[in-house]
Amino acid sequence: MSGRHYLETLLGLLYPTKRFCISCHTAVPEINHDRTDEPSLCSDCKNGLLPIEPPYCQLCGRHLQESGRCPECERDTAFVLSRSYGAYRGVLRDLLHRFKFSREAELLSVLGPCLREAWDRHMAHFPIDLLVPVPVHPKRLQERGYNQAERLVHFLTSYTRTPWHPVLQRTLHMKGQVTRTRQERLQALLDAYSLHPDAKELIQDKTILLVDDIYTTGSTAEACAKVLKAAGAAQVYVLTVAR
Numbered sequence: 513m514s515g516r517h518y519l520e521t522l523l524g525l526l527y528p529t530k531r532f533c534i535s536c537h538t539a540v541p542e543i544n545h546d547r548t549d550e551p552s553l554c555s556d557c558k559n560g561l562l563p564i565e566p567p568y569c570q571l572c573g574r575h576l577q578e579s580g581r582c583p584e585c586e587r588d589t590a591f592v593l594s595r596s597y598g599a600y601r602g603v604l605r606d607l608l609h610r611f612k613f614s615r616e617a618e619l620l621s622v623l624g625p626c627l628r629e630a631w632d633r634h635m636a637h638f639p640i641d642l643l644v645p646v647p648v649h650p651k652r653l654q655e656r657g658y659n660q661a662e663r664l665v666h667f668l669t670s671y672t673r674t675p676w677h678p679v680l681q682r683t684l685h686m687k688g689q690v691t692r693t694r695q696e697r698l699q700a701l702l703d704a705y706s707l708h709p710d711a712k713e714l715i716q717d718k719t720i721l722l723v724d725d726i727y728t729t730g731s732t733a734e735a736c737a738k739v740l741k742a743a744g745a746a747q748v749y750v751l752t753v754a755r
């Protein structure tokens with residue numbers, strides 16, 4: 513049991529009727545005792561979530577001073593555009609880090625609604641046919657026991673009623689990245705994803721939404737979108753919790 517998890521368990525034993533902020537552990541006032549789906553975040557931490565405000569980079573969704581493309585997006589991509597709920601800083605960064613490495617189910621009660629909000633704001637008006645989680649390597653899956661992107665997809669699909677399928681697989685474990693050039697890193701990443709052998713029909717001419725926890729350089733999104741497009745997908749959009 514991790515130190516933080518231990519603390520939460522202890523607080524729960526000492527104060528069984530109280531709820532605690534999942535981020536800073538202060539007591540959260542119960543607004544409605546009948547509702548168990550209230551996000552377990554205090555108002556201070558909620559204010560620390562920093563949703564990305566417009567104008568956005570047309571391609572990667574980062575906040576810009578004026579609409580257009582950011583310097584990193586002066587290129588063609590296999591995906592149409594990427595959008596995220598919030599900035600990968602502060603509270604959101606802390607929660608996403610824990611989401612990746614711990615099994616705390618409660619984290620999804622905060623991160624899921626963030627993704628849902630980003631869907632409503634950025635994706636609901638696109639004709640998305642299929643949700644696809646970015647896969648993790650089988651070895652990492654074995655270590656952790658879950659794919660965090662898949663947990664986000666489960667949450668989203670129960671809201672949007674859009675079908676989902678894990679059509680992508682991660683085949684290679686990347687290592688020695690430090691010595692590689694950017695071009696070599698990208699190529700290695702392209703080789704690391706492939707389509708599940710029986711998934712080709714599922715994605716034919718489909719508009720796909722690729723879902724992940726974090727968008728960093730866009731290389732993962734690009735690699736996955738390339739595989740999907742090459743196998744027959746019509747269009748690929750990308751949605752993440754943070755960037």
Ligand SMILES: [Zn+2]
Binds near residue numbers: 534554
């Ligand atoms: Zn808090």
Ligand SMILES: [Zn+2]
Binds near residue numbers: 571572573582
């Ligand atoms: Zn950009």
